Amino acid sequence: MATSAMRSHSHNLSPAESQKTLLAAYRLNPNVTRPLEGASYQKLSRHANAQAAAVQNYHQSSFLEATERLLYVNQLTDDLHFLTVTPDRFEDALDSVARFIGIKSQRPGKIFEDGPDNLWALADGTFLIIECKNNAKTEKGIAKSDLGQLDQAVTWFESKYPATDGVPVIVHPQRSIGDGATAVSNMRVITEERLKKLRQALAEFAKSLSDPDILNSAKKVNELIAMHGFDAASFLQRYSKAPH
Numbered sequence: 001m002a003t004s005a006m007r008s009h010s011h012n013l014s015p016a017e018s019q020k021t022l023l024a025a026y027r028l029n030p031n032v033t034r035p036l037e038g039a040s041y042q043k044l045s046r047h048a049n050a051q052a053a054a055v056q057n058y059h060q061s062s063f064l065e066a067t068e069r070l071l072y073v074n075q076l077t078d079d080l081h082f083l084t085v086t087p088d089r090f091e092d093a094l095d096s097v098a099r100f101i102g103i104k105s106q107r108p109g110k111i112f113e114d115g116p117d118n119l120w121a122l123a124d125g126t127f128l129i130i131e132c133k134n135n136a137k138t139e140k141g142i143a144k145s146d147l148g149q150l151d152q153a154v155t156w157f158e159s160k161y162p163a164t165d166g167v168p169v170i171v172h173p174q175r176s177i178g179d180g181a182t183a184v185s186n187m188r189v190i191t192e193e194r195l196k197k198l199r200q201a202l203a204e205f206a207k208s209l210s211d212p213d214i215l216n217s218a219k220k221v222n223e224l225i226a227m228h229g230f231d232a233a234s235f236l237q238r239y240s241k242a243p244h
Contacts, residue, residue: 041160043160044104044119044127045121046104046122046123047103047121047123050222051123051222051225051230052102052221052222054103055101055102056216058099058100066210069206070206070207070210072206073100073203076093076096076100077199077202077203079092080093080094080195080198080199083137085134087132088110090132090171091109091117091132094118094130094132094171095118097198097202098118100202101228102123102225103120103121103123103230104121105121106119114156115153116130116131116150117130117132118132119157122232122235123232124233125164126165126167126232128166128235128236129154129167129168129169131146131168131169132170133170133172134171136172136173138174140174140178141177141178142174142175142177142189142243144178144181146170146172146181147181151168154166169188169189170187170189170190171190171195174189174191175189175191175241175243175244176243176244187242188236188243189240189243190240191241194240195239198239201229
């Protein structure tokens, strides 16, 4: 009630300033009231520092105790399942996974109402253009409509990030291309088997970071990132497959 009254009071004093405040809040949390003019797109860039430093900064500021990290990753992995989780929860969990492993990410489709469900900026400058179809129930392969959305996401990415490498990724229980559908060039698929592998790796990663000797050493964190395939060179190879 107080927040609503404050927002109303701010709007009465200065509608323009009220909308600026609302826009800033919306960029931080897309669940708040959307500003009247919407949110203009804000480009995503990779972390200025190394991925290991991003992991250290995130974990040291987010978790005071090891048990907090373990409880968090349990909830996170619970939300990374096919069929039993709503698309919004799944996409939000995937966004959180990126931060957990030191990667910058966005949800353009939700925040800006355009673009892919998730966008990751890997440490090497490559982007992952991700469409999530965790509730797809078909056994006939990836549907033409789903691949059409992935293709549209790629077109959006190319308009926002010209001359930048982006890899199309679809999260889908099927690896095969459905009847009448065409694979998007260079696309990858995060299948149920690979998603399970990612969940397991996240749990092991969290457990290892509970050791202060590891978390406080950039060298050891970097080794941990590489060991679990969370680095830019390994992530897609380990946690996705090419369609067939």
